[in-house]
Amino acid sequence: MKKAAPAPTIDAVAIGRNEGARLIACLESLNGAVRRVIYVDSGSSDGSVEAARAAGATVVSLDLSVPFTAARARNAGLAALSRDPPTYVQFIDGDCTLRDGWMARATQFLHDNLRAAVVCGRRRERHPEASVYNTLIDAEWNTPLGAAKSCGGDALMRYQAIAAVRGFREDLIAGEEPELCLRLRARGWTIWRIDAEMTWHDAEITRFGQWWKRTERAGHAFAEGAARFSTPQDPHWDREVQRIWIWGLGIPIVALVGSLFHPAALALMLLYPVQVMRLSGRMGWQAALFNTLGKFPEAVGAIRFYSRQLGKGEKRLIEYK
The missing domain is CATH 3.90.550.10 (Spore Coat Polysaccharide Biosynthesis Protein SpsA; Chain A)
Incomplete structure (x- = not known):
């Protein structure tokens, strides 16, 4: 048996x-x-x-x-x-x-x-x-x-x-x-x-500050994951990091530097409300707004990761509670 x-x-x-x-x-x-x-x-x-x-x-x-x-x-x-x-x-x-x-x-x-x-x-x-x-x-x-x-x-x-x-x-x-x-x-x-x-x-x-810290932690995770573990065969958070650089840093920097030569460059900032309207049809306006706004704390988190890499500083939790 x-x-x-x-x-x-x-x-x-x-x-x-x-x-x-x-x-x-x-x-x-x-x-x-x-x-x-x-x-x-x-x-x-x-x-x-x-x-x-x-x-x-x-x-x-x-x-x-x-x-x-x-x-x-x-x-x-x-x-x-x-x-x-x-x-x-x-x-x-x-x-x-x-x-x-x-x-x-x-x-x-x-x-x-x-x-x-x-x-x-x-x-x-x-x-x-x-x-x-x-x-x-x-x-x-x-x-x-x-x-x-x-x-x-x-x-x-x-x-x-x-x-x-x-x-x-x-x-x-x-x-x-x-x-x-x-x-x-x-x-x-x-x-x-x-x-x-x-x-x-x-x-x-x-509180907004809690949301900011939680989103900053996500940006740190995206940057570290892409930098350390992404491969051509199995990309890991590459797109998330690209969006962070474009929306969290690239557009504001180009608009600010460009405005030193001509004020019209600030019109680039209108891309943000356009992005909110574009995303709202898929996820609703609240989610679209915070998804777009979230690229700024994500950029802070990503910068924190790279600065730690360069300075070899100690990693500590980014806590929101």
Whole structure:
């Protein structure tokens, strides 16, 4: 008689810092959905470590003397799982909660698709109505269904595949998930987005300065990703960087320098409202406005990356909370 295959094991790695009640909700949502939870804390001062232990999670506290990155935290969680590795690992940010039914859908997908290393679903903002920034982020999470190039911070991954590529690249302060997926796809693995509710996310962005910092971080990620990992065979964020240079730097510089010779050069700035009108037909006027405006903080982030490269300065997180 043929012996039945063992049931797959599922563990979770949650990461966070000073998430308060959101972390408690995150850990509660994992209760009963996974075998064990590893919570990796990045220097919280709000009682998160104690709350996580009370919720039954195994806590890993990162060394405060080394700069924090989400990639480093996720790798610490993977290391804690290595002695008794699971079949699948659910990564989740501490400001997110797992949706009912996600785990069954996701594990079945990975079971049925043996070359799939990563599966993600719909991440939604819990309070999209709280601010225009939350509304924009909720739309940002709505990525196309099917085979994908990358995933976000919440995803179910095949432990075997992640371990084979040695996890996340810890020196990245942002964009670590797309870079991981780049290496996985190079090994023949696939990444998928399925039509299933995955997590609630609580961005809590209510101020313009928070949106600016978050967008600046994206610009840093785009510039670093393109500079370090893009190849002719598999371009990585080349187009995003080109748009940053054109809209975030090129047009304003040409208009300003040109105006020193003739004021008419300032008319180039009219390209921005034209761009907003052009994009609004596809994404709505609010998204078009912030997409266009966002090229300026993205340019700041890109410049920050290149200046660090030249000066060999220390990388630190660009935080918006």
